[in-house]
Amino acid sequence: MKLEMIGLNHRAANLTLRERAAIAPESLPGVLKRAVAHPNIEGAAILSTCNRAELYLSPTFHFDQTEFRLLYCDLFGLDPQDGESAYIHRDSMAVKHLFRVSSGLDSQMIGEIQILAQVKSAYATALETACTSAILNRLFTHAISCGKLVRTRTAISQGAVSVAYAAIEVAQRLFNKLDTKKILLVGAGETSALAAKYLADAGACTWRVSNRTQSRAEAFACKIGGSTTTFPPTNDDFDWADIVVCATSAPTHIITRASADSAVRARKRPLLFLDLAVPRDVDGALGECEEVYLYTVDDFQELVAANLRARQKEALRAEEIVEREGETFAEWYRQNRIAPSIQQLQIALETIRTSEVEQQSHHFHETDRVEVDKFSRSLMKRVTSLIVANMRRASEDGKDLDLARAIALAFAGKDQETTDKILEKLSHELSH
Amino acid sequence: MxxxxxxxxxxxxxxxxxxxxxxxxxxxxxxxxxxxxxxxxxxxxxxxxxxxxxxxxxxxxxxxxxxxxxxxxxxxxxxxxxxxxxxxxxxxxxxxxxxxxxxxxxxxxxxxxxxxxxxxxxxAAPEQLHSAWSAVHIILSMAGVAMLFGSGVYGTGSVLLKHELKSRRFGRLFSRLPSMDEMHRLRAFALYFGWSLITASFASSVVFLFSARSGSPSFFSHLHEMFALWVVASLLALSERLKWFGDQKQARLTVALSALIILLIAGSVAQIFFGGRS
Incomplete structure (x- = not known):
């Protein structure tokens, strides 16, 4: 297999080095063109994200490690000594690495979804710049489908892994869709703004703001398209709301059981309190009410930890899928490298068949000619199938290349150039 | 053959x-x-x-x-x-x-x-069960019971999810169950559908008994049971419709009353098959 990759990720390099290695999207085509201009490179693709800067190549011959590191540093604008931290994978290991990357197994946050889109984008850029080779095309399309497969067959990407998303996850477990839910924001600071942003992304659009300073409440409500209410909120506000987000810097509880009891006791639908303040804004005793669901930052951290544990467990199943897909890719590669010889065999046999049928045609009646044609085709098909089957069997012992070479020579046609090309490619494979 | x-x-x-x-x-x-x-x-x-x-x-x-x-x-x-x-x-x-x-x-x-x-x-099936009316009545009541059972399943789901949410357990049930809103919606849908079928079944049982004038005492007793069952199902549907209770209480009530209705139906069936023989 002729594949090589070199790169830096969050484990191999610190943030400063990763920042220097990152390539802006608009510069990517230029770097790719410089890479494929190298005489030993048939195709190249670059995966550049905030956590990794990786170069994938299909070279004519494998690079010497030092030369490869220098090439990487040159293309990514790094100092030669920076290349020492880079990791290098070859052939099946390079395949497995990209499959792990696209599946989110190599990510800082295991199972993250964005990486799949980034792999797609890296491939699209390489394709648009006409810098890919047949093997890189296959590698990237297979890596993308492997990433999708892992996410379909395991729960590796499920469950929030940040506190903010954990709060949204809890809200969605309770309410499913947030577009019809009413949100009461208590506090108009940075945390409230961030919570409002995440809730709005999840579909929320009806807001009421309660803040100690009325002018700030009005400015915030205006920004998010909501209305204001008194501080602290009244029973009427609790009756109105479905979700209450509390994020003030008050040293004591803003919402006590006594102040909200009559409103929540009479409720017949759920009321979710997301208490993001430290110290807490909501009296814990309120959570004992039937329709009240009260969560603090600690609860969300616990949910994040539980989700991470679940993802770790799913990662084991994902690794098995990656392993299987790696084997499928290797099988494709083995078949692909003998494909030109098989094609040459088919062309040679077909030429013989048509010329023989043509020569003997005067011996047959016109109606029999169709039958003779059919019979000769069937005969050639059987011969080809037998040879292909034996070549596949030989590939298990690694003898398929010798056989492919023998076939290329035995069935060489008039086009010597094509035969030479096939033999050259096979020689490269054999030398490897 | x-x-x-x-x-x-x-x-x-x-x-x-x-x-x-x-x-x-x-x-x-x-x-x-x-x-x-x-x-x-x-x-x-x-x-x-x-x-x-x-x-x-x-x-x-x-x-x-x-x-x-x-x-x-x-x-x-x-x-x-x-x-x-x-x-x-x-x-x-x-x-x-x-x-x-x-x-x-x-x-x-x-x-x-x-x-x-x-x-x-x-x-040796009871004679009355061979009539077309009995078929209509039994199919309707069983379809109604099946729907009420479905309502009970989603009610159970709500109760389980509530337990996970309140205890902050965030386990498998938390991540695999449908959302609370969705389960309430499905529970209510199955309840209304089940109630309609039970009502139609009750009406058909009245017609069935009056058409089969030679009905045995066990069949008149069956009518009383059907009426009791219909009353329970109606109260349940009414409390859901008029929001007498909160979503969670209603879910628990649906689970309990669905179980009761299923038991009543089972008793009623037993009455038909075994009541007349004693």
Whole structure:
């Protein structure tokens, strides 16, 4: 297999080095063109994200490690000594690495979804710049489908892994869709703004703001398209709301059981309190009410930890899928490298068949000619199938290349150039 | 030939169905521990196939005995199992996560086993059960019960999810159950649908009794039970409609009253088959 990759990720390099290695999207085509201009490179693709800067190549011959590191540093604008931290994978290991990357197994946050889109984008850029080779095309399309497969067959990407998303996850477990839910924001600071942003992304659009300073409440409500209410909120506000987000810097509880009891006791639908303040804004005793669901930052951290544990467990199943897909890719590669010889065999046999049928045609009646044609085709098909089957069997012992070479020579046609090309490619494979 | 058909209808097919549903139950139990969207879709398709086999069996049985399978307590049990499974597949098309399928599956397996053990052959079915009205009445009430059972399943789901949410456990049930809103919606839908069927069944039972004037005392007693059952179902539907209680209380009430209704129906069926003989 002729594949090589070199790169830096969050484990191999610190943030400063990763920042220097990152390539802006608009510069990517230029770097790719410089890479494929190298005489030993048939195709190249670059995966550049905030956590990794990786170069994938299909070279004519494998690079010497030092030369490869220098090439990487040159293309990514790094100092030669920076290349020492880079990791290098070859052939099946390079395949497995990209499959792990696209599946989110190599990510800082295991199972993250964005990486799949980034792999797609890296491939699209390489394709648009006409810098890919047949093997890189296959590698990237297979890596993308492997990433999708892992996410379909395991729960590796499920469950929030940040506190903010954990709060949204809890809200969605309770309410499913947030577009019809009413949100009461208590506090108009940075945390409230961030919570409002995440809730709005999840579909929320009806807001009421309660803040100690009325002018700030009005400015915030205006920004998010909501209305204001008194501080602290009244029973009427609790009756109105479905979700209450509390994020003030008050040293004591803003919402006590006594102040909200009559409103929540009479409720017949759920009321979710997301208490993001430290110290807490909501009296814990309120959570004992039937329709009240009260969560603090600690609860969300616990949910994040539980989700991470679940993802770790799913990662084991994902690794098995990656392993299987790696084997499928290797099988494709083995078949692909003998494909030109098989094609040459088919062309040679077909030429013989048509010329023989043509020569003997005067011996047959016109109606029999169709039958003779059919019979000769069937005969050639059987011969080809037998040879292909034996070549596949030989590939298990690694003898398929010798056989492919023998076939290329035995069935060489008039086009010597094509035969030479096939033999050259096979020689490269054999030398490897 | 007839022996072979009898063997197929009363032994082989029910045994095959028990195996299929048992296998499906094991499949879903594995999926609960190892979520796999692809296999979940496959399990749902297998669920539809088992429903098809079930339907073919019941249809053949009906043709063979020239009456829908309501002639013995065992037949009613397997017929109810069929309706519960059909309702479940119908309801789960409306909910993206399907892990609640385990509860109806267990019930269907139990009903099939009860039917198989209780006897499917109709040696001495009560005379009245051969009339067309009895068929209409029993089908409607069983379909209603199956729907109320579905409502109870989603009510149970809500109670379980509430427990997870309140105890902040964030375990498998938290991540695999449909959202609370969705379960409330499905519970209410199944309840209203079930109530409509029970109401129609009650009306048909009145017509049935007046048309069969020679009805035995056990059938008049059955009318009283049907009325009690209809009152319970109506109260449940009314409390849901008028929001007498909060969502959670209503869910718990649905679970309790659905169980009561199912018990009443079971008692009523027993009254028909065994009441007259004592």
């Amino acid at each position: 007839e022996d072979k058909l009898t063997m197929l209808l009363y032994n082989l097919l029910p045994a095959f169905l028990i195996l299929m549903y048992g296998g499906l139950l094991a499949f879903w139990a594995i999926l609960y521990h190892n979520p796999d969207e692809l296999l979940e879709r496959l399990a749902t398709r297998i669920g539809w196939v088992t429903l098809g086999v079930y339907a073919i069996w019941l249809a053949t049985l009906s043709i063979a005995q020239r009456q829908i399978p309501i002639l013995t307590a065992g037949q009613i049990s397997v017929f109810l199992g069929f309706l519960i499974w059909m309702d479940q597949l119908f309801l789960q098309r409306r909910a993206p996560q399907r892990i609640l399928v385990v509860l109806p599956l267990i019930t269907v397996v139990v009903l099939l086993l009860v039917g198989f053990a209780g006897g499917l052959r109709h040696a």
